[in-house]
Amino acid sequence: MLIIEKAPAKINLGLDVVGKRNDGYHELSMLMASVDLNDYISISEIEGDDIIIESNSHRMPVNEKNDVYKAASLLKERYAIQSGVKILLEKRIPICAGLGGGSTDAAATLRALNRFWNLELSCEKLQALGFEIGSDVPYCIQGGYAAVSGKGDIVEPLAVSISPWVVLVKPDFGISTPTVFKAINTSISRVNISSLRAAAEAGDYQQMLHYMGNSLEDITIIRKPFIQKIKDRLLKCGADTALMTGSGPTVFALCQSEKKADRLVNSMKGFCRQVYKVRVL
Template sequence: MNREVTEKAPAKINLTLDVLHKREDGYHELEMIMTSVDLADHVTLRTINEDTIIIQSNNGFLPLDHRNHAYKAAKLIKETFNIQLGVEMMINKNIPIAAGLGGGSSDAAATLRGLNHLWDLGLSLDELALLGAEVGSDVPYCIYGGTAFASGRGEKIEQLVAVPQCWVVLVKPKKGISTGTVFNALAYDTLEHPDTHSMLTAIKEQNYLDMTKLVGNSLEETSINRQPSIETIKQKMVSFGADAALMSGSGPTIFALCRKYSRAQRVYNGLKGFCNEVYLVRTLK
């Protein structure tokens, strides 16, 4: 009998993203504080007897081969544990693609968690996160989800208490940005560095007001130079009453934090006419 499991794959936002320096291995040394929001993909996995990986999706822009993070995750787990069975997966996409929201990484994490269960591998989350680091830098964080401090190239994870719950408006401009081009264009001596330590304290103390003042992203200025609409959207968010506005990851998605639902609704309505992809969600507990 073919077994089946569905895993939820939530999006993430970066409350802080700091680039410390470029490492000898070509990666960048990062410090990030991330939190999950309730915009999520759903990954349904079904075991099949043929030794193959088949991916389907409701989104026509998603690659369904070795370029897909979920495919890489399934291939890695099959090879690592010498599994002769195959898997058929359906990725139901709700998270925008190439948006700085970790959608592909979250799908990969969901695949690792799901196959661990389907194939009775008995791996802990820590073991799954180690595997995930081989697929992509954000995958270990996505294995755990919630609120976390990530360092190294993003693979060292320290789980934190959940942020004070608030509303989040996500806006994805039409034009995407390549993460590689953003990192390649960084001018290290002029980078702005967020105060990660103070943000950790604000989250620990559940101080929402301090948290909104401390959001920051070292990549934002470089991405804005490539796509000025990011700055325009940020300004609109603040003018509509957002408590804070920041670009997530390497962009181009911008998020607004709002304590009050009425404010979030105003930001959402104000930007809906300006961009197609606008979402009103909450932080996850």
């Protein structure tokens, strides 16, 4: 038997750092959406009791450092599975990009193995398991539009009809997420997530654009000013808005028309090597 599971990338339409918790984690409030840039997880059974990871990307570890391996190992140990699996990870989402690549791969692995091993675990149970791997995994289990809060463990699906075109621009460098979070201070910008959510749920695209924002932009752009240049160029070329996703460094632009999105792609290809035209799912 072979199971193939799609693992879509995510963008943060809004990311607000509410404060720091007593346990050392930051309290976040976010509005997230999936886009149709996907990795793929393929699972097949093998003889023995091992977890074998293979990937088309030479940059991906194929051992216990990989989130796919962590997800498979967690399920296998928690539910005393005594059969082996081979997992092929086909990478299309850029690595270290703020697009949730590792998290969505782990989430897809949990979903696929839940079916493969006939575990019949609920979405909520998979999300709880996913949180043991990483804070974005619970959202990635669910996907779509969602309000995410707490440490990333509280995920509320939203009914949103807005489906703009998205142009993703990934510069040729990565960002250390822990480094960004360590630099958070009281002077960062705040984002009104409740108003953003209300606009999204009402289907008011212009109001949604007005309230979009990312509290981490100020920190990351100080370290990597080129991110601001990407934003400025996208806006100059006609993007409805341009915003960094996650802790960066990828910047995304929203466009209501595919024609405008195509123009943005053409204008950005000479500026950055990794440019993608996708759509909100």
